[in-house]
Amino acid sequence: MDFALSEQQQSIRDAIERICARFGDGYWLERDREGGFPQEFHAALAADGWLGICMPEAYGGAGLGVSEAAIMMQTIAASGAGLSGASAVHMNIFGLNPVVVFGSEEQKRRMLPPIATGREKACFAVTEPNVGLDTSRLQTRAVRKGDHYVVSGAKTWISTAQIADKMLILTRSTPIEQAAKPTQGLTLFYAAFDRRFIEVREIDKMGRKAVDSNQVFIDGLEVPVEDRIGEEGRGFEYILHGMNPERILIASEAVGLGRAALRRATEYAKERVVFGRPIGQNQAIQHPLAQCWMELEAAHLMVMSAAWQYDTGRPSGPAANAAKYLAGEAGFKACQTAVMTHGGYGYAKEFHVERYLREVMIPRITPITPHLILCFIAERVLGLPKSY
């Protein structure tokens, strides 16, 4: 067993750190205040070929694994770019996995290179306002009309829909009452984001203003059959395939952001003098920081173990879910502790940790909440009866 980063993994970390160093705290603070997609950051990663890190080489990617992508995403978040930086590229990194695995050769050649090079941006449209985590109940309809489908419905929380050129969208093509199981009769498309048939309303949210999330209303969007991924009715299965890597990546982002918070808190604890000594000399300040370090390390090991399981073709569901849970909680605790370590200044934007605390809620909630992960582990790992 070898826990060390390989030479290649270390060089990925170094290269990403060098790019991130060009986008300092001031850049992310301004993005957080003003909003606006971090185009320059996205372009810098694209220019050096990082967006296609785990896409196959044949389609313009680097052909590396989820382990390497997890290192990349953690490094971005840990630089202080946080979720503003990570979410700006997250979809590029693994979002199109269903196309890689289930797409035809023609689709891969057409769809993957523009994403790998950063020429196009895509959003991922699953969540719906009336459905929540019970994805099989989604109501967006796709009706086949000859050589195309007509898609209508509403999605919510769709990140980057303001700027997306394409959309990976899960729809219902067979009414649920006619499907053999609720998870059947769902169809996946990689469609052009044709704004003549799509209305996008940005959600005013708690953090990560730079990367928009939106309500999306689709009315009569025509999607050619060539843009359907895999077979009609099997979309849920295809989406499931990408879920474990997505959990691993977002978990790694949470660890990165937690580390950024811990770094700031530790520096502050060394410098801030109250009652004639640095606040970091007090155990009440030291011990929570030490706890955060340990919990972030443990979460990181779980992330890398899950990534290794995925990359080596082992079943990675329990580890990916556990990594997402542990990293979300450890990241949150580190960000909250960082605010408390700063005292009143922790509440001031110029110290950055309040932004981290707002952003770390994202990997806690998405793409699946801690409650549902606990349900998954209870049911699938421990064999307890399904509770819902």
Ligand SMILES: Cc1cc2nc3c(=O)[nH]c(=O)nc-3n(C[C@H](O)[C@H](O)[C@H](O)COP(=O)(O)OP(=O)(O)OC[C@H]3O[C@@H](n4cnc5c(N)ncnc54)[C@H](O)[C@@H]3O)c2cc1C
């Ligand atoms: C910033 C942000 C960006 C996002 N980006 C995207 C995106 O790009 N694309 C996309 O498709 N979605 C996106 N989402 C949506 C996200 O994946 C969902 O919000 C998340 O999956 C939770 O679904 P919900 O909000 O509908 O919660 P609900 O399903 O309404 O659940 C509400 C609460 O009830 C709990 N709950 C529900 N059922 C049970 C149960 N049986 N047992 C215990 N607890 C239960 C949940 O855990 C949760 O705490 C984003 C969300 C956010 C906040």
